[in-house]
Amino acid sequence: MRIKAEGNVPASPETALSRSIRRVASGDSGRAGGPVLGSAHAKAILFGEHAVVYGAPAVAIPLHALTAVAEVSPRREGTRIHSALFHGDADDAPARIQPLLEAIYSAQRHTGISDMGVELRLDSTVPYERGLGSSAVVGVAVARAVAALAGVQMDADEIFEVAMDCERIAHGRSSGLDPRTVISEVPIRFHGGEVAHIQVGAPLVFVLADSGHAGSTARAVGAVRASLKADPERISGLIDRLGEIAEGSLDQLAAGDREGLGAQMFEAHRHLAELGVSDVALERLVDAARAAGATGAKLTGGGRGGCVIALARDDEHGARLEHALRRAGAARTWRTTVSQA
Numbered sequence: 306m307r308i309k310a311e312g313n314v315p316a317s318p319e320t321a322l323s324r325s326i327r328r329v330a331s332g333d334s335g336r337a338g339g340p341v342l343g344s345a346h347a348k349a350i351l352f353g354e355h356a357v358v359y360g361a362p363a364v365a366i367p368l369h370a371l372t373a374v375a376e377v378s379p380r381r382e383g384t385r386i387h388s389a390l391f392h393g394d395a396d397d398a399p400a401r402i403q404p405l406l407e408a409i410y411s412a413q414r415h416t417g418i419s420d421m422g423v424e425l426r427l428d429s430t431v432p433y434e435r436g437l438g439s440s441a442v443v444g445v446a447v448a449r450a451v452a453a454l455a456g457v458q459m460d461a462d463e464i465f466e467v468a469m470d471c472e473r474i475a476h477g478r479s480s481g482l483d484p485r486t487v488i489s490e491v492p493i494r495f496h497g498g499e500v501a502h503i504q505v506g507a508p509l510v511f512v513l514a515d516s517g518h519a520g521s522t523a524r525a526v527g528a529v530r531a532s533l534k535a536d537p538e539r540i541s542g543l544i545d546r547l548g549e550i551a552e553g554s555l556d557q558l559a560a561g562d563r564e565g566l567g568a569q570m571f572e573a574h575r576h577l578a579e580l581g582v583s584d585v586a587l588e589r590l591v592d593a594a595r596a597a598g599a600t601g602a603k604l605t606g607g608g609r610g611g612c613v614i615a616l617a618r619d620d621e622h623g624a625r626l627e628h629a630l631r632r633a634g635a636a637r638t639w640r641t642t643v644s645q646a
């Protein structure tokens with residue numbers, strides 16, 4: 306399976322991030338004594354968010370257009386951070402940096418270099434709190450960088466554990482779907498902690514649109530939990546149906562059935578809205594996608610802010626969808642094609 310991804314970010318002179326990505330790609334990440342790098346891509350959930358927290362299956366795709374690169378080097382004393390959110394010593398870091406610090410310490414524990422101070426630089430194009438897995442991305446990129454620094458090979462399960470430690474600080478309880486998708490290069494089905502790669506029968510062009518509003522996954526998950534307690538019959542019915550849709554989508558993905566998939570996306574969105582995790586801006590974007598001929602559209606991730614994912618008919622239609630979504634208020638859009646190898 307092959308994933309092609311494009312963003313609508315204009316071509317720009319080489320940035321620290323693009324330099325880092327080039328160095329990761331060329332394998333130039335382990336010079337003796339020099340800084341080492343780890344990278345990770347974002348994710349989008351196609352079906353099953355929230356329901357997955359209660360054990361339902363979910364389907365998610367990697368978003369290669371959005372990437373973070375962590376660069377680490379050894380430091381004589383203490384840990385120092387350079388990121389868009391904070392520059393300084395770990396001891397002075399604000400609460401928002403704690404998931405990043407936990408990723409560093411967890412990766413150090415896993416690789417046996419807990420007593421080493423590190424200098425960590427994080428460059429990321431993954432927007433924070435938009436349902437695209439930014440905390441899992443940080444966890445995976447940091448795990449890979451620290452493993453390179455320690456000269457240790459971490460397998461996918463160990464990287465997952467580091468990312469889960471980071472997720473726990475960022476969101477509280479996590480189903481594990483985000484880190485598993487961020488680690489995977491291909492779309493996955495996630496069920497009960499198990500990951501399976503998915504067959505895709507035809508190229509599928511998805512458009513992601515950022516509502517421009519931050520969403521707190523922890524708060525959205527908490528709100529669903531409260532609704533479930535208050536109205537168990539209705540809410541568990543919605544959760545069951547979201548799981549059935551996710552499971553049913555596997556055949557549609559394998560057949561490359563855009564119409565069928567799209568219809569399921571619209572239906573899943575209705576149920577997520579009933580769960581209480583949509584908002585005015587997300588509704589506007591789903592409506593705009595429908596009006597612009599998307600075969601399907603829904604919120605993706607925790608919701609209550611964040612992004613919408615829409616299914617286009619082809620690449621050219623995807624470009625028109627991006628335009629329509631930006632006109633409807635999307636702060637940013639990205640396009641990604643999922644196809645069979």
Ligand code: MEV
Pocket residue numbers: 350353354355356357358436438478479480481482483522526606607
């Ligand atoms: C967040 O990207 C996905 C949720 O299902 C939470 C989780 O799986 O832990 C809302």
